[in-house]
Amino acid sequence: MNGREVFRHAVTRFPESIAEALEANSLKAEDVKLIIPHQANLRITMEVARRLNVPLETVYSNIDRYGNTTAASIPICLAEAVNENLIQPGDHIVLVAFGSGFTWASAMIKW
Helix, strand or coil: CCHHHHHHHHHHHHHHHHHHHHHHCCCCHHHEEEEEECCCCHHHHHHHHHHHCCCHHHECCCHHHHCCCHHHHHHHHHHHHHHCCCCCCCCEEEEEEEECCCEEEEEEEEC
8 A cells, every 4th residue: 555545544443433532422523622643644644634624723733842652652742742742631532543553542531
């Protein structure tokens, strides 16, 4: 599979997985304080925000500082978001990943 196909698949699966988490928790995108995706590619992050119709700042990104840190990207982002006071008690946070073997998943957290 070439890069373009991977991109298309990622920007489809990320929003689908987030939508499933929202539905399972009876929430809407506007109820989410922060979406923390796997940091694969800034273009993917931007497209996910567009497809979910949320402001880009709702989708946390640090890829400009570290690049793709693979499995560590979500924990690093979460730690940074906490240190930056972007998450407060009671906030809804979505963690979402798309990875090797074309697997994907999300988790909804009430902080």
